[in-house]
Amino acid sequence: MNHSEHTNTTWLFEITPKNKFFTLNLKEVWQYRDLLLLFVKRDVVTLYKQTVLGPLWYLIQPLFTSITFTIIFNNLAGISTGTVPPFLFNLAGITVWNYFTACLTGTSNTFGANAGIFGKVYFPRLIVPISIVISNLIKFGIQFFIFIVFYLYYYAQGAAVSLNAAVVFFPLLIVLMGILGLGLGMFISSLVTKYRDFSYLIAFGVQLLMYVSAVMYPLALIKEKIPQYAWMVQYNPLAYIIETTRYMLLNVGQISMLGLAYTTGVTIALLLVGILIFNKTEKSFIDTV
């Protein structure tokens, strides 16, 4: 009798058809932390192997995008960026925006890109999207460095650029951006496993999203010029992150506490929903992918 009691209580783990409604399993993720680091290393090291310019590609893309934006939106369309040099204005927005899109597109492809390995071995699937967000953070760091270089250049040229005291909270803003990309990406990655339609949606949706995220114009401008459509930007949590970035780094535009609180709320909600649906998917996605 004692023995049967013993056998009922000492199972190390149990495999069942469904996960509990909400399991974070952070303990397991922690056990696999070395894998997380190795995935980050793999992503960073292998991205530009067998290219001549290597990590320079990280820099070329935002620089040329900024130049294009400056020519089209500032010189041609005449969007005013106030006292701040338009190039720097665009570069700040694009650098942060790039981090978001890299996180979103990377994590939304989690199951598709890793179907081979997911089909063979088990490890906490959450490791993959987290590693994508972290490795993109390194990429962001490099791009942010080039922003600083140009910042100093313009500063030396005597342009009217200055930091806002709130810049000390800038890392928090980036974390918020990463989590937003992670949550949305996990949400979409789970849907993509069954309905491929979402991968097409992501491809062009991200492009459109940029235009309503105040990347190449100040938030105040859209309210002034086309107030009837301004709600599209005002309800977009990304717009507040980008606007706040410029407020912190360039001291232009406005900071909206309400907007930031709204963004944080949306981010946390998206993360929770993302984890929930990701957990539900990871158990059986291999049957539907």
Add this chain to the structure above:
Amino acid sequence: MKDIILKAENISKQYRLGQVGTGTLSHDLNRWWHQVRGKDNPYLKIGDVNDRSTKGSSDYVWALQDINFEVERGEVLGIIGKNGAGKSTLLKILSKVTAPTTGSIKSRGRIASLLEVGTGFNGEMTGRENIFLNGAILGMTKKEIASKLDEIIDFSGCERYIDTPVKRYSSGMTVRLAFAVAAFLEPEILVVDEVLAVGDAEFQKKAIGKMHDISRGEGRTILFVSHQLGTIANLCTRGMLLDKGEIVNYGNLSSVLENYTTLTNRKELSYLSVDNTKDIFINNCSLSKNISISTNEFLSSDTINIDIEICKNKLINNASFSFTIQSNTGDYLTTFVKTIDELLGGKNINNFQVSFDCAILAANNYFLRLAIFDVSTFQVYDLQEMICPFKINDEGTDMSRFENVNYGYYNLKYRII
């Protein structure tokens, strides 16, 4: 007292056939609607038995149905079955790659799987970097891997290439490296699926030796899937035979192996003449084992019986019959010739049996070549080549580790002096 390390209760797995696409959404919505109302999944009630060759009526099949078993600590369980019997599905459920549709598995130890090794490799990274990456994927910490790095490199035999990107490796080297990483894992339960089928004979030997060490020496539990009966016989302590998603036989290894060989070739592999207008012809030829079990797979301890029926439309004198065993490349391995009169003894019957012990033949695939001809004129009345395929399976001899490697056709009765 039995020390049960793994226990599976009522494991079932359902798959949807056909394309996932249109119709998926409507089924999903219907499933969700049942769930909302607190009812059971409506699609769990339906589903055919998983028989790949016949047309079923349902879009859903059960890849596994009501699987119950217990594994004791230190046991090496060999899982066999035909293609599509559910072996890999079972291993996938055990290694948490996919979830069962119903039922549960309880375990007292970490389970690590060695399913088609090398999938976690990144071609751009060097062998050394990949050892760390793959080890971490399999659940090792960086420290654990670092402490075993030298052993792993040594076991893989890829030392010279260890700092070269893996994309430059030959496929064999990739497998060697991947197996080496997995072999130095230390889970309580190791799940192995057909990995030994790749790699050369030398490496297969090394790998099986390592598996021996793991199970016998270190007392860890192994679940092993293979089509190579010899390897199973050599390595495993118990067996499980799956067919169409259900356990057919579980427990005693030799009874499981025996059951499998009779199960595999129910399909007509005998010869039946289609042209009955010849003067004299071979009408029928079929193989059976021992007394009457019709099969085309034999163990080396079996006796093969070959039933041959000869029909005549005319009275032919001086006709002879030749019997040849062919290799799977068509080479003639051995032949005997008898006159028809000798075989049928002039009696009114038209069938006879050829019988021989399998022990003389090595584990391999064979065919028969039967002919009726005139010895003096060499006129051929009937000739059938490459018919009645049959297979000899190893029963755990020293040569079993080379099973599925074509190492010859005969077992030499040799002496070492």
